[in-house]
Amino acid sequence: MEPILHNIAKHVTLTEEEKELFLSKVKTQHFKSKSLLLNAGEICKHSYFVNSGMLRSFNINDNIVEHVLSFACEGWWISDMYSYISQKPGNLFIEVLEDAEVVVLSKENQEVLYAEIPKLERFFRILIENSLVAHQERLMDNLSLSAEERFEKFCKKYPTLIQKIPQKQIASFIGVTPEFLSKMKSRMLRTK
Amino acid sequence: MEPILHNIAKHVTLTEEEKELFLSKVKTQHFKSKSLLLNAGEICKHSYFVNSGMLRSFNINDNIVEHVLSFACEGWWISDMYSYISQKPGNLFIEVLEDAEVVVLSKENQEVLYAEIPKLERFFRILIENSLVAHQERLMDNLSLSAEERFEKFCKKYPTLIQKIPQKQIASFIGVTPEFLSKMKSRMLRTK
DNA sequence: CGTCTATTTGAATGTACTCAAAAGCGGTGG
DNA sequence: CCACCGCTTTTGAGTACATTCAAATAGACG
Numbered sequence: 001m002e003p004i005l006h007n008i009a010k011h012v013t014l015t016e017e018e019k020e021l022f023l024s025k026v027k028t029q030h031f032k033s034k035s036l037l038l039n040a041g042e043i044c045k046h047s048y049f050v051n052s053g054m055l056r057s058f059n060i061n062d063n064i065v066e067h068v069l070s071f072a073c074e075g076w077w078i079s080d081m082y083s084y085i086s087q088k089p090g091n092l093f094i095e096v097l098e099d100a101e102v103v104v105l106s107k108e109n110q111e112v113l114y115a116e117i118p119k120l121e122r123f124f125r126i127l128i129e130n131s132l133v134a135h136q137e138r139l140m141d142n143l144s145l146s147a148e149e150r151f152e153k154f155c156k157k158y159p160t161l162i163q164k165i166p167q168k169q170i171a172s173f174i175g176v177t178p179e180f181l182s183k184m185k186s187r188m189l190r191t192k
Numbered sequence: 193m194e195p196i197l198h199n200i201a202k203h204v205t206l207t208e209e210e211k212e213l214f215l216s217k218v219k220t221q222h223f224k225s226k227s228l229l230l231n232a233g234e235i236c237k238h239s240y241f242v243n244s245g246m247l248r249s250f251n252i253n254d255n256i257v258e259h260v261l262s263f264a265c266e267g268w269w270i271s272d273m274y275s276y277i278s279q280k281p282g283n284l285f286i287e288v289l290e291d292a293e294v295v296v297l298s299k300e301n302q303e304v305l306y307a308e309i310p311k312l313e314r315f316f317r318i319l320i321e322n323s324l325v326a327h328q329e330r331l332m333d334n335l336s337l338s339a340e341e342r343f344e345k346f347c348k349k350y351p352t353l354i355q356k357i358p359q360k361q362i363a364s365f366i367g368v369t370p371e372f373l374s375k376m377k378s379r380m381l382r383t384k
Numbered sequence: 385c386g387t388c389t390a391t392t393t394g395a396a397t398g399t400a401c402t403c404a405a406a407a408g409c410g411g412t413g414g
Numbered sequence: 415c416c417a418c419c420g421c422t423t424t425t426g427a428g429t430a431c432a433t434t435c436a437a438a439t440a441g442a443c444g
Contacts, residue, residue: 125320128317132320133273143334176432176433177434179391179392179433186392358421360421371402374423374425376400378424378425
């Protein structure tokens with residue numbers, strides 16, 4: 001079965017017709033590593049569900065430093081939520097880290113689906129609730145944990161990502177420079 | 193009209209019966225300053241909508257330092273989202289900063305309302321979407337802005353809160369020590 | 385194989401923290 | 415109504431964590 005239907009089935013149960021309607025409103029696309037699905041300053045017109053490969057969203061601040069907001073691999077959704085819901089220009093980039101197959105849902109079709117299949121309102125509410133909880137936890141971690149503790153937590157939480165994400169991206173995600181993460185790692189090995 | 197109905201009306205339109213049903217599922221309560229609506233380790237059984245006064249949610253880390261997750265004054269919702277949706281013990285406190293009148297919605301009644309009034313599913317989805325966007329922005333700010341820039345942004349964003357929130361709470365919210373915020377303020381006055 | 389990018393390492397620097405003490409402020413009780 | 419107590423804010427000195435800049439090394443990709 002389509003992975004995205006499996007994802008939906010975790011929270012709500014669709015009839016066969018509803019599944020078909022849903023699939024008729026999305027399209028599957030392939031993207032090469034390093035391609036940009038969204039540029040800062042653009043309006044985010046789509047939400048992406050990852051079938052395979054990996055994406056990330058990030059911004060770039062005045063000092064030309066990148067900061068990763070989120071990674072998305074198999075089974076994860078990604079978009080620029082701010083821009084997507086407001087349909088105003090956002091400041092996130094969405095980039096492919098690993099050749100990816102993604103399911104693309106447009107904002108317009110999302111609205112159509114909400115109207116046609118009220119259960120999806122519930123599905124996305126639950127999805128967003130979980131995302132909110134994750135972001136709140138990450139925010140509190142940034143406020144209350146040391147860089148080392150944040151890194152350890154990241155390793156425990158995403159053991160698979162450690163293998164395939166470049167270290168500088170992980171550094172950016174946990175909020176340190178790549179140089180410092182490198183030093184931290186060797187220090188952690190030495191003192192352990 | 194009830195402020196909470198006004199709040200709901202910003203996103204969805206309820207019939208008179210639906211409004212009545214909604215109001216029958218919530219209760220209004222008064223809380224004195226400094227009282228705790230939720231203790232870390234407890235299961236969060238309620239969501240709160242603030243009619244008047246002010247609340248905050250925060251956690252306490254191993255070093256016994258408090259970190260504010262959010263403030264809530266007139267027209268804002270507050271709860272421990274993680275604990276509320278999972279019904280597991282959370283690690284947030286919810287405390288009254290200023291004598292408050294709040295509308296209390298229990299998790300059970302929330303579920304009843306979702307079932308009886310599907311439009312509320314949409315209302316809370318939108319509410320949570322907005323909250324997610326705000327938390328994402330705050331997270332990125334913590335990663336990419338200096339303490340001074342975060343403070344300036346806070347002042348611009350919540351000019352009214354500056355007046356009534358103790359400075360140490362603001363420090364905790366933007367992620368610095370109260371001593372440092374104090375020094376930062378005097379430095380900003382001097383160099384301006 | 386060569387080029388480009390990522391990672392490591394080191395030295396110097398800076399931002400924010402800790403600890404300590406003094407000053408300010410608000411609420412409460414005598 | 416004033417005095418006192420507790421909490422918040424300010425100020426200062428010393429420190430630590432993380433950054434910047436630079437250079438060397440390693441690794442990936444065409």
